Amino acid sequence: MIQVSEVSLEYDTPHGKVLAVDKASFSAAESEFVCLVGPSGCGKTTLLNMIAGFFAPTAGEIRVAGRAVSGQGLDRGIVFQDFAQLFPWRTALGNVAFGLEMKGMAKAEREKIALEQLRLVKLEKFAGAHPHHLSGGMQQRVAIARALAYNPGVLLMDEPFAALDALTREEMQRLLAEVWRATRKTIVYVTHNVAEAVYLADRVVVMTPHPGRVRAILKVGLPRPRDPLSVEFLEQQKSLIAHLTRQEEET
Amino acid sequence: MKSVLSVGIFLALYEAVARSGWFAPALVPQLSIVFSTLWTSLSDGTMGRHALNTLFRVFSGLALAAATGLVLGFLMARYRAAERFFLPLVSALMPIPSLAWAPVFILWFGLGNTATILVVFYAATFPMVINTWTGARAVNPLWLRAAGAMGANGGAMFWKVVVPGASPFIITGLRLAFQRAWIAVVGAEMLAASAFGLGWVIFDAKEFLNADVMLASLAVIGAIGFVFERLVFGSLERATVLRWGMVRSVKA
Helix, strand or coil: CEEEEEEEEEEEEECCEEEEEEEEEEEEECCCCCECCCCCCCCHHHHHHHHCCCCCCCCEEEEEEEEECCCCHHHHHHEECCHHHCCCCCHHHHHHHHHHHCCCCCHHHHHHHHHHHHCCCCCHCCCCCHHHHHHHHHHHHHHHHHHCCCCCCCEEEECCCCCCCCHHHHHHHHHHHHHHHHHHCCCEECCCCHHHHHHHCEEEEECCCEEEEEEEEEEECCCCCCCCCHHHHHHHHHHHHHHHHHHHHHH | HHHHHHHHHHHHHHHHHHCCCCCCCCCCCCCCHHHHHHHHHCCCCCCHHHHHHHHHHHHHHHHHHHHHHHHHHHHHCCCHHHHHHHCCCHHCCCCCCCCHHHHHHHHEEEECHHHHHHHHHHHHHHHHHHHHHHHHHHHHHHHHHHHCCCCCHHHHHHHHHHHHHHHHHHHHHHHHHHHHHHHHHHHHHHHHCCCCCCCHHHHHHCCCCCCCHHHHHHHHHHHHHHHHHHHHHHHHHHCCCCCCCCCCCCCC
16 A cells, blocks of 8 residues: 655755655555654654655655655545644534545535544534634544545554543544544554554554664554553563664664 | 723813813813714714714725735735735835825825825735735644645635634734724824815814814714724624634633
8 A cells, every 4th residue: 555665865954964764665555554663853754744745755765555656645644743733713523524625525515424534533522613622632533533534545643642641642542443443544653652553553663763764664463452451562562662772772 | 891980080080170270161171062062963963974984984995905915915925026025115115104195195196085095005004914924924834734635725725724824813914904094094084185084073173173073073083993993803803713712812
C-alpha cells in the first residue's frame, strides 16, 4: 500500500545544509498498522509530512497504492497532534463533512456519512457542538472521524494523543484500535511513546536522529486486543527500548 | 445598570453647572430645555431626517471602505507584489486625518454627499485594510494543511477557511472602521454638507447661538454610535467568533 524507498530530505538553514532524513525505507501493507518511533529530531514527523505530500523529498520516492506521491491527495487522511486542527467555526459534524463538501457531495448525503463517522468514534451525540465545547480527547476523535470521512485508503497520524492525559490516552488507543479493526485502513502512526507503539502497531519502524535514519523494523506479533500488563507485552516493550537505547550509545 | 448610573451622575453634574449661574443660560442651557428641544425635533421628524441623512452617508462610506479594505487586505496577505505595492501607500496615507481631505474633496466634487462620503470612506478604509491583512496572515497554518489534505483549493480554501479563520480580525476591523467613520461623518458634514445631517445641524446652530440644539444633536450622535457599537457589532460578534470560541468573553 505504501512504499517509502531511499527517501532523503535536505534543507537549507542559515548555518548550512541539514540532512533531516537520510535514505529512509519502509513499507506498509494494505490494512497494516505501522508505527514510526524515535526520539525528537529523528525525522519521523518529517517523513510523515512527506507521505502526506506537504513537501517533496530531495531524493528517493514515496508510493501510495502504486502511485508516486506528488502533493496532497484524497487517498490519504491526516490527523495532527494539535487540537487546534479542527475548524472552530464549524460544528463537529461540519468539520467531519468538510472533505465530502470539497468533493461536491450534496448536503444531506455528506451529513449522513459524517454522522456515521462520528458514531464510529462514539461522538454522534456531539454532532452539533463547536470544537471549543469539546474536551481534547473528543476533539482528537472528531479529527479522526474527519480524516476518515472521505474514505481515504491511508490514515496518517502525527502523535495524535501526545497532548492528552494518560487515562484519556489509553482510552483513545483502545478506540483507535477498534476503529482500525472496523475500517481496515492502512495506518502510519508517529509516536515517541514505546508502550503506545507496542499496543497499536503490527510493525514498528525504529528511527535514529541526526540524521534521521531507519535503524530497525520490528514485528509486534502479539494477539489483539492486547493487554499492556501481560508478560509478552512488557517483553516486546523491553526489546523495543533496547533498540532505541542501543542506538543512543552509538551516536 | 451601572452604565445608567454613570450617565445619571454625569447629567447631574452638568445640571448643577447649568443652574449655578456662572455661565449665560443661552450658552449652557438646563437639561429640561435640551430635552424639550430634543423631544420637539424628534416628534416633528426633523431630527430623524438629519439622522437618516447622516446614517446614509456613514453607511455608504463604510460599505465602500469595507469592500476596498477586504479586497486590498486579502490581496496583500496573499501576494507579495500586492503587499509591496500597497503597504507603503497605506503607511503614507493612513496618518493623514480624513478631515484634512474635506477641503480637497469639496474642491473636486462640490458640497454635498459625494465629498462627505469620501471623507468617511477615507477614515474607515485603513482599519479594514490593516485588520484584514493581519487576519489573513494570522490564519492557523494547521487549518490550511488540514483543508488542503481534504482537497480544498483556490476558492473553497479562501471562502471556507481563510475568511472564517480571519473573521475575529475582520469583525474588529469593521468595529474600528465604524467608529472612525462615525467620528468622521460629523466633522465632514460640518464642512461639506449643504443641508441636513447631524453634523450640519450643530454647525448651523452655532450661527444662531442655539446651544440646546447643538447639545440635543450631540446626544443623538452619541446614542446612535452607542447603539451600533453595542447592539449591532456586539451581536455580530456573539453570533460568530464568540460562539465559535475564537475569542473569549471576559467572565465577571
